Amino acid sequence: MTAATELSFVHRFEPVADRNAPPLLLLHGTGGDENDLIGLGRMVAPDAALLSPRGKVLEGGMPRFFRRLAEGVFDEDDVKRRANELADFIGEGRAAYGLPAPIALGFSNGANIAAATLLLRPETLAGAVLIRAMVPLANSPAADLSGKPVLILSGSMDPMVPQDNAARLAASLRDAGAAVEHRVLPAGHGLSQADVALARGFLANMPRAIVSAA
Numbered sequence: 001m002t003a004a005t006e007l008s009f010v011h012r013f014e015p016v017a018d019r020n021a022p023p024l025l026l027l028h029g030t031g032g033d034e035n036d037l038i039g040l041g042r043m044v045a046p047d048a049a050l051l052s053p054r055g056k057v058l059e060g061g062m063p064r065f066f067r068r069l070a071e072g073v074f075d076e077d078d079v080k081r082r083a084n085e086l087a088d089f090i091g092e093g094r095a096a097y098g099l100p101a102p103i104a105l106g107f108s109n110g111a112n113i114a115a116a117t118l119l120l121r122p123e124t125l126a127g128a129v130l131i132r133a134m135v136p137l138a139n140s141p142a143a144d145l146s147g148k149p150v151l152i153l154s155g156s157m158d159p160m161v162p163q164d165n166a167a168r169l170a171a172s173l174r175d176a177g178a179a180v181e182h183r184v185l186p187a188g189h190g191l192s193q194a195d196v197a198l199a200r201g202f203l204a205n206m207p208r209a210i211v212s213a214a
């Protein structure tokens with residue numbers, strides 16, 4: 001069943017029978033929408049409720065989660081504003097659908113807004129899987145991410161995300177206290193089967209204690 005209560009983001013919500021599984025917040029890449037990652041979400045967390053908003057920023061008609069000035073060059077004021085807006089939506093979604101704090105599963109632009117939300121509003125997420133993410137803010141805000149599990153999946157041949165950039169993101173999340181696993185796959189910017197397998201394993205092994213404390 002798909003539900004779509006009126007909230008501040010156009011979104012899709014997929015409930016499940018097992019309310020103990022932590023929900024996933026699905027965050028699509030540039031040009032995607034709320035339908036894009038539903039299949040991926042189901043593959044990596046078959047028992048999880050899925051909350052999937054559509055990015056509000058349009059770039060040439062393509063939805064995104066924040067404005068950029070050029071490829072890989074972000075409008076950081078907009079990143080901050082949009083991350084706070086998304087954090088507020090997470091609160092609305094939790095109240096509307098009776099959810100604990102979700103784990104973000106973001107791809108590309110969705111992974112970048114997830115990283116920004118973790119750093120700016122850490123209390124809103126229980127953890128994250130960040131696929132092809134990069135540093136969202138040049139000066140990483142001081143955040144307490146103590147014990148939050150974060151999986152970063154980068155591609156060694158990714159033309160959009162330099163490897164040192166993804167490594168800096170991993171370091172800044174680690175410095176904030178997150179339990180970061182950073183894997184570099186023999187892949188480009190696109191999603192691969194290895195991403196699916198690693199995300200699924202990571203979510204299946206996530207300590208329940210961390211999730212239920214969120």
Ligand code: MLT
Binds near residue numbers: 071110160
């Ligand atoms: C971004 O703008 O967030 C990154 O460059 C990735 C993307 O193209 O969406």
